[in-house]
Amino acid sequence: MKHKVIKKQQNSKKCLVCGLKNDLGLKTSFYELENGELVAIFTPIEEHQSYPERMHGGIAGAILDETIGRAIMIKDKNIWGVTVELNVKYKKPVPLHEELRVVGRITRDSSRLFEGTGEILLSNGEVAVTAIGKYMKMPIEKIANFDEADQEWQTVWSDQDPSEIEL
Numbered sequence: 001m002k003h004k005v006i007k008k009q010q011n012s013k014k015c016l017v018c019g020l021k022n023d024l025g026l027k028t029s030f031y032e033l034e035n036g037e038l039v040a041i042f043t044p045i046e047e048h049q050s051y052p053e054r055m056h057g058g059i060a061g062a063i064l065d066e067t068i069g070r071a072i073m074i075k076d077k078n079i080w081g082v083t084v085e086l087n088v089k090y091k092k093p094v095p096l097h098e099e100l101r102v103v104g105r106i107t108r109d110s111s112r113l114f115e116g117t118g119e120i121l122l123s124n125g126e127v128a129v130t131a132i133g134k135y136m137k138m139p140i141e142k143i144a145n146f147d148e149a150d151q152e153w154q155t156v157w158s159d160q161d162p163s164e165i166e167l
């Protein structure tokens with residue numbers, strides 16, 4: 001089923017997952033959908049491998065962590081979370097050099113914590129990796145010295161941005 005993209009989220013400079021100036025990073029794009037889910041799109045490269053041609057499980061954890069952690073921003077772009085728990089299940093190997101979709105959503109939201117689930121989808125739609133994450137809400141100034149301009153926290157548009165995403 002196709003879902004309309006309603007917003008593209010910001011990228012940063014050096015984050016492993018979303019930093020556009022991290023040469024070894026995933027350079028992921030994040031899209032908010034009209035159904036309330038968040039989709040991450042990225043293509044793993046050789047530097048992300050574990051066994052040859054297979055993406056490292058830690059990278060799978062990292063992309064799922066950030067996709068679920070960012071899904072809360074659909075509701076309020078000013079809610080920042082730090083991960084306190086992440087449970088990852090590896091069901092199928094994830095190949096390198098193929099564009100992947102990762103879906104995340106919030107399943108529980110309280111004043112101090114939020115929880116969510118997510119999946120890495122293969123290009124044929126099969127679910128390769130799933131995760132459940134729990135995050136503590138914190139003011140951004142308690143997490144890091146955060147200067148939006150210095151960290152290049154901004155929406156970066158591209159010709160490749162989809163208007164709809166098939167899930």
Ligand SMILES: CCCCCCCCCCCCCCCC(=O)SCCNC(=O)CCNC(=O)[C@H](O)C(C)(C)COP(=O)(O)OP(=O)(O)OC[C@H]1O[C@@H](n2cnc3c(N)ncnc32)[C@H](O)[C@@H]1OP(=O)(O)O
Pocket residue numbers: 012013015018065066067068069070080081082083084085113134136146151152153
């Ligand atoms: C420009 C730059 C941008 C870049 C980037 C992109 C950003 C956009 C991405 C956003 C999405 C994020 C995606 C990745 C996010 C990370 O990767 S964050 C990095 C990994 N995580 C961390 O570093 C967290 C490390 N842990 C900590 O800092 C501390 O443990 C915490 C979370 C601050 C808690 O510290 P604390 O308050 O001293 O802990 P504590 O007193 O033990 O617990 C406080 C309360 O929380 C409860 N609690 C603690 N842990 C738990 C738990 N696991 N379950 C339930 N309750 C718990 C306790 O029970 C306690 O409750 P009360 O007893 O007060 O009722």
